[in-house]
Amino acid sequence: MNMTDILAGLEQSVLSNNPEETARALQAVKSKEYSGDDILNALTRGIEKARQGFKQDKYSIPDLLLAIDAYRMGVNFLKNYPPFSDAQKEKKSRFQIVIGVAEGDVHDLGKNIVAAVLEASGYCVHDMGRNIPNEVFLEKLESTKADVLALSTMMSTPLDNMAELIRMVRKMFPQTAIIVGGAPFDVTLAHQIGADGYAENAIAVPEETKRALSCITAGEQAVASKGLT
Amino acid sequence: MKIVDTIKKLKQGEVPPLGTIPDSVLDFAAGASSLRGRFQSLTSLERVLTAVRHKEPDRVPVTAILGGGARQVSGISFPDHSLNADKTAQAFLDGWRFVGGDLVILMLDLSLEAADFGQKIEYPDNSTPYPDYDHPLIKDVDDYDRISSFDPLKSPRMSEFVRLCRIVVKEVGLKSIITGFVFGPLGVLSMMRGAERLFKDCVLYPKKVIKACEVITGVLIEYVQAQCDTGVPAVAIDTLFASKNGLPKKLWEEIEGPFAGEISRAIKDKGLIVGVHNCGHDLYFDSQIRFMEPELISFAHLPDDCKNRKELKQKYGEQVSLLGYVATPLLVHGTPTEVMDECRRQIDDLAPGGGYILGPGCEYPPNIPLTNAIAMIKAAEKYG
DSSP: OOHHHHHHHHHHHHTTTOHHHHHHHHHHHHTSOOOHHHHHHHHHHHHHHHHHHHHTTSSOHHHHHHHHHHHHHHHHHHHTOHHHHHHHHHOOOSOEEEEEEBTTOOOOHHHHHHHHHHHHTTOEEEEOOSSBOHHHHHHHHHHHTOSEEEEEOSSSTTHHHHHHHHHHHHHHOTTOEEEEESTTOOHHHHHHTTOSEEOSSTTTHHHHHHHHHHHHSSOHHHHHHTTOO | OOHHHHHHHHHTTOOOOGGGSOHHHHHHHHHHHHHHTTTSOOOHHHHHHHHHTTOOOSSOOBOOOOSGGGHHHHTOOHHHHHHOHHHHHHHHHHHHHHHOOSEEEOOOOTTHHHHHHTOOEEOOSSSOOEEOTTSOSOOSGGGGGGOOOOOGGGSHHHHHHHHHHHHHHHHHTTSSEEEEEEEOHHHHHHHHHOHHHHHHHHHHOHHHHHHHHHHHHHHHHHHHHHHHTTTOSEEEEEOTTSSTTSOOHHHHHHHTHHHHHHHHHHHHHTTOEEEEEEOOTTOOHHHHHHHHOOSEEEESSOOTTOSSHHHHHHHHTTTSEEEEEEOHHHHHHOOHHHHHHHHHHHHHHHOTTSOEEEEESSSOOTTSOTHHHHHHHHHHHHHO
């Protein structure tokens, strides 16, 4: 198998619904002299195909979840790929995103998908998990100087609390863009609650994040300069 | 059921099991109600039964699907609303009397069944109960084999729910239709495993999941039969994962479809109406109808094979009655006028010919004011 075939195999393994196939593809990659960027690009192409396939109804949520697992398996593999992991540490120009499920809700499936899609789109994602108190979000925004706060809930009961968090973020971190998503939201409610953007699903989230960022930062030019896809 | 027994039930203030009455009799009664409804107001019972027989009643029947929201009327805490049948009944009854409506759906938190299988549940004071996903009952795929059967009438939450049905049926009598409720086996498993892991297991280890569904379904069948015995005229099955928020259609049909069918048959064997509740996106009307043959589907979004609600009515309007589908976000942020306008649009498209009940797409949001619940009731009265 030539080098291109091996990378294509890795890309295809992300879509295979078979974790063993991804593990085998990564072993095959290990035996050759690939750059970390080549490997990451193959994984990213795979997850992007899964996202597009989901958009076109070719893939289901379980397919997308398994593709994300495969992608993450590859990213973890790269953490032990010394030249690449060192180079990644130097890449400090990426936009930082803090993401989590609001306090009072434990539904994190949608948030997990969105976090993986944002990661594969080039963002540095800090996934806080589910049922996260407001003060924990604020501490993370402070420590990461995050560009974006992505908040999710599938229930209507945390909405008041989310509105309070958004008010605090606006006051304390006015340069942070806020996007929201989940079952109780539509565009109108997202704006009423004070968010800059509303992502209806994982398909829409990369574009919506860019749009929200461009509202907060110095416009599209800043977005483009950080090399987002 | 003999006509004498039907009359006896009615005299006792209970709705007789409608499935035991010949279709011709029900159609005749619905036709007569429809005719009478042109000149007089029908009772809620007549209105709903006329609609589900696909005849036009005096006006569109309506329900606000007040679950946790009804607590606001009685001042009952979320934990009491979930755990104490007397208080839950008080909340449902107070909510129904305050807001109105023709149908009372006894929808509680979706962790109810999982709690009795042994899943640890959190009961916050200000929100709906939820599973403690840091301690899932099914930690790895081998744990599916460890799910075991039990008697739901001796388990804390399911037995309380059955008691709730009994109390509400007795209090409401013939003034409204009361609907029991059960979460389907995959839903119950999602509460014990987490939806994300469950979905992946459905692809990677379907046999394990099916085996667990089999055990759970056995318990759920006894549970719904016990609900049926309380005198509720209908039971709704929640098959949320028969939608694009859940499994692909074929996989749902392979894994949960047959079990959902068994639960439905158990309800029908008792002569009751089967409802389906599914608030997922692009839900599979066709599959759910094929497996469960429900009389009614409560939905929040259009099915996967319909582009708009006129197409929905045309495609499925004669097979099932439709309940829905005012959007949750609109109920949260909309004014009562906006909600009533949306109700009017839905009534215009879905009500002609009967077979339609106006309501929200899912449970009325528990913590928001009840003004938009009242707006839906007013809309049915004004535009229905």
